[in-house]
Amino acid sequence: MHHALEIQEIVFYIFGHCDQPSAGSAADLAALARTCRTFKDPALDVLWEKLPDLSPLARCLPEASCLSFSGEIEWDILRSYARRVRRLDALDGISRKSLKRLWKPLTTEPLFPNLRRLYFDYTHRATLLLLTPFPSLISLRVKVNKAPPLFEDSIKSFARTSPNLNILIIHGPGINMNHIDPTFICKWQNLHIVICPQISLDLITLVHLSCMPALTSLSFMLYRTMPDEVSTSSLIFSKLRHLSLNSELLDPISHLLSRIQLPVVAHFVASIRSCPSRQDLSSFLAGVQTSDPSYVPEARPTFGFRDLRPYMTFTNLRHINFNVACKVDLTDSELLTLASAWPRLEVLDINRGWGWNTQGGITPNGLLQLLQTCPSLRWIALVIDTRGYTTIPPSLPSLGLSMPRTLCIHALDSYIEAESVPAISAFLAGLIMPSSHFSLCAWERQGMAWLPNRVVCKVLWKDGCPHAIYSTRRYDKVV
Numbered sequence: 343m344h345h346a347l348e349i350q351e352i353v354f355y356i357f358g359h360c361d362q363p364s365a366g367s368a369a370d371l372a373a374l375a376r377t378c379r380t381f382k383d384p385a386l387d388v389l390w391e392k393l394p395d396l397s398p399l400a401r402c403l404p405e406a407s408c409l410s411f412s413g414e415i416e417w418d419i420l421r422s423y424a425r426r427v428r429r430l431d432a433l434d435g436i437s438r439k440s441l442k443r444l445w446k447p448l449t450t451e452p453l454f455p456n457l458r459r460l461y462f463d464y465t466h467r468a469t470l471l472l473l474t475p476f477p478s479l480i481s482l483r484v485k486v487n488k489a490p491p492l493f494e495d496s497i498k499s500f501a502r503t504s505p506n507l508n509i510l511i512i513h514g515p516g517i518n519m520n521h522i523d524p525t526f527i528c529k530w531q532n533l534h535i536v537i538c539p540q541i542s543l544d545l546i547t548l549v550h551l552s553c554m555p556a557l558t559s560l561s562f563m564l565y566r567t568m569p570d571e572v573s574t575s576s577l578i579f580s581k582l583r584h585l586s587l588n589s590e591l592l593d594p595i596s597h598l599l600s601r602i603q604l605p606v607v608a609h610f611v612a613s614i615r616s617c618p619s620r621q622d623l624s625s626f627l628a629g630v631q632t633s634d635p636s637y638v639p640e641a642r643p644t645f646g647f648r649d650l651r652p653y654m655t656f657t658n659l660r661h662i663n664f665n666v667a668c669k670v671d672l673t674d675s676e677l678l679t680l681a682s683a684w685p686r687l688e689v690l691d692i693n694r695g696w697g698w699n700t701q702g703g704i705t706p707n708g709l710l711q712l713l714q715t716c717p718s719l720r721w722i723a724l725v726i727d728t729r730g731y732t733t734i735p736p737s738l739p740s741l742g743l744s745m746p747r748t749l750c751i752h753a754l755d756s757y758i759e760a761e762s763v764p765a766i767s768a769f770l771a772g773l774i775m776p777s778s779h780f781s782l783c784a785w786e787r788q789g790m791a792w793l794p795n796r797v798v799c800k801v802l803w804k805d806g807c808p809h810a811i812y813s814t815r816r817y818d819k820v821v
Contacts, residue, residue, distance in 0.1 A: 432462035486514035501529035674708030697755030753784035
């Protein structure tokens with residue numbers, strides 16, 4: 343056996359590819375588990391990682407277990423499999439037989455100590471599932487087709503026994519859950535997503551959620567207007583990007599928006615059942631303006647030549663990828679100094695995920711010298727400085743350059759004006775060799791969404807430049 347197969351992480355990764363939605367995948371993993379001791383645990387971990395329902399676990403116990411308590415040995419076998427379960431999709435319901443087997447007898451230790459995700463339809467028979475502790479659970483999704491009387495008590499108990507939840511989704515089409523006390527949500531201290539479109543959140547719960555440092559998505563119902571004494575300073579959702587509000591009338595939504603701050607919300611949905619009056623619409627628009635102040639992004643440190651210079655010692659580098667939540671400050675001379683140490687460079691990616699957040703960047707002449715210094719370079723992500731670049735450059739083939747047959751340029755958050763489009767397009771057209779593949783894109787990543795001039799610059803790079811390149815010179819493809 344190869345030594346690499348004795349490393350469990352490698353074996354687990356390989357076996358993960360066996361877990362495909364095919365008829366023989368479970369049998370293959372079971373066979374691997376019986377092959378040798380090295381393969382047993384990784385194969386069983388993959389085999390039991392996701393369960394469509396509880397029936398596979400129930401089948402581990404003898405038939406008599408549903409009528410009487412099982413022996414300790416039988417429960418040890420059951421726990422050896424249950425501890426491997428990471429995700430349970432019980433959306434199609436839980437059979438009564440499965441419940442009888444798994445909760446007789448009730449154990450003092452968690453049956454699923456490593457369960458991370460739990461999705462199921464709530465019925466009266468599923469109450470036991472919410473009364474079971476899941477110490478590692480981070481995601482809960484419950485579909486309530488009808489609200490049984492025990493649902494509120496069981497969800498409150500669940501908040502105490504499963505304290506590490508990040509994602510909470512409780513939904514039920516057409517189900518009225520306004521009687522449920524929402525303060526059970528306050529038991530969780532690190533929520534990222536809260537989707538409860540039929541549950542009305544009170545002021546205490548909203549204040550608690552506004553303190554969540556990682557809350558990015560929120561959906562709930564408004565049955566009544568928030569009290570006037572709400573202070574906007576106590577309801578600042580600093581990281582919230584997705585907000586959905588449901589209400590019978592528009593007025594409660596307008597009132598709430600006038601008392602909360604949503605500095606970075608990117609998606610907002612307000613759903614109402616009755617037709618609003620003109621006055622209601624005016625109040626709503628006024629509330630939106632109040633809740634969405636001009637966003638001033640947090641100051642970012644600057645990343646530059648001094649940070650990259652230590653990597654010049656690696657002279658055989660072919661792929662370089664730096665992505666950090668920082669500004670980037672590089673001049674032509676600094677980039678060329680760096681490139682001189684990497685003559686075999688094929689891929690140069692400098693902060694494609696976040697952009698440079700600068701009006702400057704690398705000039706077209708600097709980009710040309712970079713391609714001369716690194717003739718194998720075929721994939722580039724940097725900011726191109728187009729300020730004042732309005733003069734059509736001379737034909738590049740006359741300079742004796744040999745361009746790669748494939749060239750992809752990500753212009754990131756490069757600022758550009760309409761006056762510079764013809765000149766920069768002529769320059770880029772000169773980089774395209776006959777029968778070559780050339781692609782160009784800019785302003786693509788979410789990390790650049792808040793930067794100024796994003797929409798105009800993206801249109802000019804995406805539509806204006808390729809059209810001008812096509813008019814300037816024939817090419818196989820410009821994306």
